[in-house]
Amino acid sequence: MIAYLRDIVVSGMLSLSLCVSAHPVDSLLDIFDRNPSTTNADAFFAYLYEQDFTDQPRMYRNVPSPPMDTVKALVWYWAGEWYYATQEYPKAERNLTRALDLMQNADKISYSDNLAMLGLVEMRQSKYEEALSYMHRCYELDMETGDPERICSSLNTIAGTFMAAGNPAEGMKYELRAIEYAKKAGSPVRMAVVYGMASEIEHALQDDEKALCYADSACVMEATTGNTRKMMVRRAQKASILNGLKRYDEAEKILGEVIPFFRESGDQLSLAISLNKMGIALHGLGRSEEALKYLYEAIDICQKIGNLVNEAYAQREVYDILFRDNPDEARSHLVRYHQLKDSLYSQATAEQIARFNAEFKLGEYAVENNRLKQRDRIFAIIAVVVVLLIALMVFFAIRWYRKRRNEMDDRLNTLMAEVNRFRAQETIRGENEKKLSDPERRFLESVMATTTEMMQTEAVTVEKIAEKLFMTPKTLNRRVMEITGISTKQYLLLIQLEQSRRILLQKPEASILDVALRCGFENANTFSGAFKRIYNISPSDFRKQA
Numbered sequence: 001m002i003a004y005l006r007d008i009v010v011s012g013m014l015s016l017s018l019c020v021s022a023h024p025v026d027s028l029l030d031i032f033d034r035n036p037s038t039t040n041a042d043a044f045f046a047y048l049y050e051q052d053f054t055d056q057p058r059m060y061r062n063v064p065s066p067p068m069d070t071v072k073a074l075v076w077y078w079a080g081e082w083y084y085a086t087q088e089y090p091k092a093e094r095n096l097t098r099a100l101d102l103m104q105n106a107d108k109i110s111y112s113d114n115l116a117m118l119g120l121v122e123m124r125q126s127k128y129e130e131a132l133s134y135m136h137r138c139y140e141l142d143m144e145t146g147d148p149e150r151i152c153s154s155l156n157t158i159a160g161t162f163m164a165a166g167n168p169a170e171g172m173k174y175e176l177r178a179i180e181y182a183k184k185a186g187s188p189v190r191m192a193v194v195y196g197m198a199s200e201i202e203h204a205l206q207d208d209e210k211a212l213c214y215a216d217s218a219c220v221m222e223a224t225t226g227n228t229r230k231m232m233v234r235r236a237q238k239a240s241i242l243n244g245l246k247r248y249d250e251a252e253k254i255l256g257e258v259i260p261f262f263r264e265s266g267d268q269l270s271l272a273i274s275l276n277k278m279g280i281a282l283h284g285l286g287r288s289e290e291a292l293k294y295l296y297e298a299i300d301i302c303q304k305i306g307n308l309v310n311e312a313y314a315q316r317e318v319y320d321i322l323f324r325d326n327p328d329e330a331r332s333h334l335v336r337y338h339q340l341k342d343s344l345y346s347q348a349t350a351e352q353i354a355r356f357n358a359e360f361k362l363g364e365y366a367v368e369n370n371r372l373k374q375r376d377r378i379f380a381i382i383a384v385v386v387v388l389l390i391a392l393m394v395f396f397a398i399r400w401y402r403k404r405r406n407e408m409d410d411r412l413n414t415l416m417a418e419v420n421r422f423r424a425q426e427t428i429r430g431e432n433e434k435k436l437s438d439p440e441r442r443f444l445e446s447v448m449a450t451t452t453e454m455m456q457t458e459a460v461t462v463e464k465i466a467e468k469l470f471m472t473p474k475t476l477n478r479r480v481m482e483i484t485g486i487s488t489k490q491y492l493l494l495i496q497l498e499q500s501r502r503i504l505l506q507k508p509e510a511s512i513l514d515v516a517l518r519c520g521f522e523n524a525n526t527f528s529g530a531f532k533r534i535y536n537i538s539p540s541d542f543r544k545q546a
Helices: 002-010 023-034 038-050 068-085 089-102 108-124 128-145 148-164 168-185 188-204 208-223 228-244 248-265 268-284 288-305 308-322 327-344 347-425 438-454 462-468 473-484 488-506 512-518 524-535 539-545
Strands: none
Touching: 023 038, 023 068, 038 068, 068 089, 068 108, 089 108, 108 128, 108 148, 128 148, 148 168, 148 188, 168 188, 188 208, 188 228, 208 228, 228 248, 228 268, 248 268, 268 288, 268 308, 288 308, 308 327, 438 462, 438 473, 438 488, 462 473, 462 488, 473 488, 488 512, 488 524, 488 539, 512 524, 512 539, 524 539
């Protein structure tokens, strides 16, 4: 009920339409004020329940003997709700203020609701400084709850207050935030409310194409709720935008259906606004006499309910119509318009609004800073974890590299021993125990690694190895001969055979053909012949002896 009132009314229309007389409430409230008791409070709440204003006949939440301050706060709060709905704003303000004084120690939700209602009441009385003050406190409490619906409602009300105070551009900033929270809440009702407010603000900013898009979105959302009254509110908003687009015939058609509905429901505020918009539409269609009838009725209603904003709009439109044909009467309406404008948008009001906006932004910055600090803490933890992971990766990479290097050194040493043995076997004389320099070792390691990699997929040849090492076969052969004393072909053969011995020992289940192919030989016979010539034993016998 509370959120419903807050959002619908601030969008420019009355939240509840009541045809009943306010006198019974006046009497029941007067009885309670003279003799505060649960009995008199129950009579007051029973009447509200009979009028379908509340959804329960007793507001104490099944508490047998509630404290009298709690009873008073509830009675005065709901009296404020009633008078707000019946557009008796001074009475609403008095009761809500009394309730607020007793809610200092109440739960945050109840206190926030009271602040929100006071903000709406003050806005309806064009007391924008007070309205923003209440709404700022309401917003802070709603932010503490983290409830997206409540936060959305507060931002929506603040946006509406800025618009009513003549600063729609600033109001749109808050409304965009309200739309974000409405999407988080995922409520069609909430979306309809914020889109409706957004359409009004864009209309005030004279961007009627955007305003019409928001209005259509609000109507789509409202259609899902099945609420006829709220749909009429949205249609009235759309008619106002169509006036701005000079589509007066469409606006007249909509308002012709909306105005009788508001007359019948007794919603004076919505009726006054719709009459005002009908006057604008008819003026645009060149039907000035008809337009004046609607505008005069709008002015009369606005003066009765104390709605200065819409009276100012109507006075200005009457002046525009009468300017040529009746300048004296037109001048009186212009004077009244300026009086209203000055009272609505005084310098003090402008300064207070600017001060509120600065304070509000400081609060926003504080919330944002807390969010950023939390984000920075998360990022710091992530950074530490990433650094640790990188350190572990580097550590294991170094270990792997050292292990790989040691294995390569062992293989190279074994291979050089084979080279020396082969050279002795081939009766080649020279420095059999030559010590390798670092460049020589690195070169032979590259030849060994390239050969080992190639033998996994294809037959090994000097030409292919030279191509992989980006040199000619002649250059490759010269360098291998200088270091090892044997030809490249013989050196590659020793690498293949050294690898084959490893496989024969490590994989006893592998066939001779499989070993031959893994080591870059074309077939088993070529492999076996080379193996026996170098080691004086066949591969099969070598495996058996091992």
